[in-house]
Amino acid sequence: MTENIKSITMGLFGWVKKRVRFRIRDGTDLESEILNIIAGPIYLYTILSVWVLMMFEVIPYFYISTCLLHRCFITTVLVEMMSNWLCMMYVSNKFSPGLAQDRCMDDIKNIKHSNNGLLPQTEAASVANKQKLYWYWRPCLSCNISRPPRCYHCPMCYTCILKRDHHCFFARSCIGLHNQRHFIVFLAWASLGTTYSALHFVYYFLKVYWSHVSILDLFAPFTLIRWIFGYSSLYLTHTMLTATFMIFFILLSTTFLINQVELIAKGITTFESKVIDRGKVKVTDSRNLNDKIRAVFGSYWALNFLVPLHLIFRPVEDPLNWPSIKIT
Template sequence: MGLAMVNQKLAVLGEFLVKWGGTMLVTFVLISTYYSCVHVIAENMYDNPTHIYWLTLVAKLIILEIAVNLACFVYYARYNSVTYWHRKSCVADLRVYAEDNEAQPEVEYACAQPTVERHLSWEPANESGSKFCFTCNKEAPQRSHHCPLCKMCVLRKDHHCFITGACVGLGNQRYFMVFLFWCAIGLTIAMPHLFFYMNTEVAYWYPFGFVYYIGPIAVVRWILGYVPFSQACFSTLFSFAGASLITAGGFFGMQVYYTSQGYTMYEWHNLTVRATFLGDGENMGERLRLVFGKHWALNFLIPLPWNLPVLTPAISDSLFRVRSKVL
């Protein structure tokens, strides 16, 4: 009995670390980078207080953007559910909506920019059936994929992000992309400050001093008593910040590329999906509005959760192929 309880507690702890461990690590790196650049490095790097003031202001703005979009990403991960989008945007539901609102045929339905009349007049190009998810015990659209960590079928799944602790899907992809954008901007500003401090205060007097920029080497030297704890901390932070910049910038670039092609990362690298389904949207505008909603560029300044993804008839047919035979 005692062993069973221990295993249960370890399982709960493991699940917690898998879900939130990456998020806690990123949060720690961002807060440490902000504090180091603004409260430690800036005083040594700048003589003019005005420069420190503007650096602090910009840093606070970037941290706010990152925190808000990360919170929105985690919260709206629940809206990746196939069930939610069936209820909200499915073509079959549009028919019911139109029958109940015959006096207002031009009213837009929820997140769809085209009118209900356009959706009902759309003729699907392909009548492929659905697939059955044995875990959820229900039929699901072909372009949904079950996530064992999120415990649901995710519509238009991109990937499960261990750093943010949730799947990237139709309901929250915009926040993921904006989160990556501001992380890349913030780390791009922070890296020269960290490099200045490392080059002047930590490793400049050592032969081949650049070796001590690497966090693990500095930690080992601290354990052996060769360097102070502060050097090990800054070397580790410099390594984490550099790796995070490469990761955030790389992932943001990939997200932009896949979005411009009308696919997610999972679908782009799945040749079966690419052979069966055309990329969403007929042009770049439709593809951006599918991810960000109307006024897509404003999402990079302030989240617009009330502007839901815009689904054209062709995109609806592709996403909800499971309903096409019912109609």
């Protein structure tokens, strides 16, 4: 029995050690890897706790005749967030090397590339060359394939992602060509749901909890410490943790949502917005706003906010040639 436990423990330890070493060697860091592991459970804990809190405590306290209506609303938010979160995880943006392997340019094969999609750092590279290189097909040294413009390797996903926007730690997946729509719909429902819940919760907290909690309980880390030493209940600690994460998610989802709307209007990705900020290259999309929206959501974009439609209405986009994109 003891031997079995020992061998299982050693096996697990070896697996973790090997995994951590491999990830660091492969172009990521320990902080990102830890974030990649804990962000998803934090999201699930928060969303489910908020739903339970609203359904069985806050909404019944405020509403009697319209209780069912409010419960339906908060459940709709939960279903929309969860379905789009799952789509963010499982809708693939992986670039298939069979599409055009021979398009890799021989003259740039030997240029040293970074694995996280940064521009090639050659000493003599002029601005013009950087602009040109940015739009070439380039080799991915990790996947051993050539990749089209706007396609970058993600060290966390271990693959090349079409129109890579960024790696989302909460979904443990990259946001790119096919799942950006789910990311935006998720953010919209998250902003709406968390704001609605927080406004109700603050008022509920002042009415119900305020008179018998310590001021220290307002800050989740202190509540946690007070609970450990027996000064606070487990339920209050859980409620304050939920409230803290809820406020955090309001700020995060709203900020990301505004940012994504701006990016769609410009027709660029998060990565490209940083490149533009650094003055390296300027990426512009010559399409009108309607076409830029269709490039992300496909046709009938508004329907995506009710039902995931990535299998029916694909993004109206050419992910290999990008005919409407101009680099200056």
